[in-house]
Amino acid sequence: MPLPAESEKTGRGSLAIVGxxxxxxxxxxxxxxxxxxxxxxxxxxxxxxxxxxELLAGKEVVSSAMGKEVDRARKAIAFAKTRxxxxxxxxxxxxxxxxxxxxxVLEHEGxxxxxxxxxxxxxxxxxxxRVGSPLSGDFATISLSDLLTxxxxxxxxxxxxxxxxxxxxxxxxxSRGRPHNFAYAVEIARxxxxxxxxxxxxxxxxxxxxxxxxxxxxAIEGSMDAVDMHTTVIIGGKESRIWRMGDDVRGIIxxxxxxxxxxx
Amino acid sequence: MPLPAESEKTGRGSLAIVGxxxxxxxxxxxxxxxxxxxxxxxxxxxxxxxxxxELLAGKEVVSSAMGKEVDRARKAIAFAKTRxxxxxxxxxxxxxxxxxxxxxVLEHEGxxxxxxxxxxxxxxxxxxxRVGSPLSGDFATISLSDLLTxxxxxxxxxxxxxxxxxxxxxxxxxSRGRPHNFAYAVEIARxxxxxxxxxxxxxxxxxxxxxxxxxxxxAIEGSMDAVDMHTTVIIGGKESRIWRMGDDVRGIIxxxxxxxxxxx
Numbered sequence: 265m266p267l268p269a270e271s272e273k274t275g276r277g278s279l280a281i282v283g284x285x286x287x288x289x290x291x292x293x294x295x296x297x298x299x300x301x302x303x304x305x306x307x308x309x310x311x312x313x314x315x316x317x318e319l320l321a322g323k324e325v326v327s328s329a330m331g332k333e334v335d336r337a338r339k340a341i342a343f344a345k346t347r348x349x350x351x352x353x354x355x356x357x358x359x360x361x362x363x364x365x366x367x368x369v370l371e372h373e374g375x376x377x378x379x380x381x382x383x384x385x386x387x388x389x390x391x392x393x394r395v396g397s398p399l400s401g402d403f404a405t406i407s408l409s410d411l412l413t414x415x416x417x418x419x420x421x422x423x424x425x426x427x428x429x430x431x432x433x434x435x436x437x438x439s440r441g442r443p444h445n446f447a448y449a450v451e452i453a454r455x456x457x458x459x460x461x462x463x464x465x466x467x468x469x470x471x472x473x474x475x476x477x478x479x480x481x482x483a484i485e486g487s488m489d490a491v492d493m494h495t496t497v498i499i500g501g502k503e504s505r506i507w508r509m510g511d512d513v514r515g516i517i518x519x520x521x522x523x524x525x526x527x528x
Numbered sequence: 529m530p531l532p533a534e535s536e537k538t539g540r541g542s543l544a545i546v547g548x549x550x551x552x553x554x555x556x557x558x559x560x561x562x563x564x565x566x567x568x569x570x571x572x573x574x575x576x577x578x579x580x581x582e583l584l585a586g587k588e589v590v591s592s593a594m595g596k597e598v599d600r601a602r603k604a605i606a607f608a609k610t611r612x613x614x615x616x617x618x619x620x621x622x623x624x625x626x627x628x629x630x631x632x633v634l635e636h637e638g639x640x641x642x643x644x645x646x647x648x649x650x651x652x653x654x655x656x657x658r659v660g661s662p663l664s665g666d667f668a669t670i671s672l673s674d675l676l677t678x679x680x681x682x683x684x685x686x687x688x689x690x691x692x693x694x695x696x697x698x699x700x701x702x703s704r705g706r707p708h709n710f711a712y713a714v715e716i717a718r719x720x721x722x723x724x725x726x727x728x729x730x731x732x733x734x735x736x737x738x739x740x741x742x743x744x745x746x747a748i749e750g751s752m753d754a755v756d757m758h759t760t761v762i763i764g765g766k767e768s769r770i771w772r773m774g775d776d777v778r779g780i781i782x783x784x785x786x787x788x789x790x791x792x
Contacts, residue, residue: 291647292557360665364783368787371773374773385648393547397622402669404689517632524676526598
């Protein structure tokens, strides 16, 4: 099934679902900036709208709280019937962001509005870029939020990916509503991976207030409190190791496999 | 282990490992553009350097072939001892890109050079943004290239992630050197997922020559030839479904789970 051409766009309004990347303007794409500049109305959670500052000057801004995603999606679609609307997500809008729910509501309403999804730098690679190269090869991303996915489903996924020994990126590792989910994930990881397995805890990656910790599964107890809802955690795989320069810990390297073919 | 502060940078040269995103300039980040602008010397595969055009004007450019990554990493480090060097990857440099091998060589040589990794929009989310929201929740990325990873290891990973029923992004699905790996992956997917499971084949996502096909595991035979080395394939999970507007196939939606909590 080849997809319909984009020239089929009709009507006066439009809807852009925009991934803002990790936060600072320098890590947004040119297309994200362009779409925001041409939007008449911008919707999003206040955490993501605030750093946009002057980019929103002269626009109508509809800010809403976490947990109000369905309501925000409905509003965006209603406005987009007649106006140029942008709805924003942190990171990439298609990964734990607004794209899915907006399209679900759009499909349900049968509203014919031109839609553009603008990809952004997702939290997994933003965090990885601050601690070496932990995701050089295959990896999995798992959210520890049990708001929309039952905890036993999350647990089953963690068992499988840790058993596989590929690096795992944990999104939403901890919040007030789920203080124990991260400890639960660590417990499952330890069943499958040794205590020397490297772990990176990256808070506010490429944003103000950035903090980075590189530790191991065996020594992680001392760093549990550093994990919060602004944090992305990367648990290395069976081939991941600490990256050192002299005595300094610099981050994590997951070798891609060149060492099996080349001498360097 | 908190990481050393970046103010410890010394010496005259520097090395930036830059993710260029899917290809067109509008999908590069501001930081990637800035780092390229200030580089004296840029290294990369010609596929990624050519679209940069005038961004490289006045710079020394060292283009090398696919398969020469170790050599390119060594050269970049040698140059970066005295000059400002950028080494580029398509997508995000930390995902199947140059970051891993550059850091491995750097560590081996013990060279004290300031290094910055600039994240970019990775192929998984670039492709996803063109076919709806197939990666709304947890997912895995697996490369089908057996150049650096034995095929039996790849097969084992595919078995596990398809059994889990989360969406899977296949990088490097096919090349002249491995014409059968994609068919092998489809065969494994079919053991775990039904024929109605949606599949997206996205060639040259957000680049010139873009082609998008949305099909299913049961009907994929007719689209096997569309898969090549410029293609990213997304195989949906157990909850993924085709996104339709009226009779039109628009893409894939993997619901995040809002339907379990809200009526819309």
